[in-house]
Amino acid sequence: MKQSPDHLSWSTLSALVTGGAVCRACGSHDDLVTHHKLPRRMGGLDVLENLEPVCRSCHPAVEQDAVAEAELTWERPEWPERRRPRRPPPGLIRPY
Numbered sequence: 001m002k003q004s005p006d007h008l009s010w011s012t013l014s015a016l017v018t019g020g021a022v023c024r025a026c027g028s029h030d031d032l033v034t035h036h037k038l039p040r041r042m043g044g045l046d047v048l049e050n051l052e053p054v055c056r057s058c059h060p061a062v063e064q065d066a067v068a069e070a071e072l073t074w075e076r077p078e079w080p081e082r083r084r085p086r087r088p089p090p091g092l093i094r095p096y
Ligand SMILES: [Zn+2]
Pocket: 023, 024, 025, 026, 027, 028, 054, 055, 056, 057, 058, 059
């Protein structure tokens, strides 16, 4: 799924993700922030599927895990840079 033309604003997304939610790490209701499962700088989109509620105190650790996991994924040979130089792999499409 790609971003649709009626892409929601960040404030709307945040409200949807954190509204009535609990931290997915510790279950707290307080001080929730919207976390990107796949970090933005690694191509993560501002879409509900990529967002989850995390409380402020858990966020740094959750963020670190997410980055570590994303980096692992990045190292997998699913982007065959040398084998097919003419055709960029589909995973290379950047949203921004
Ligand atoms: Zn928490």
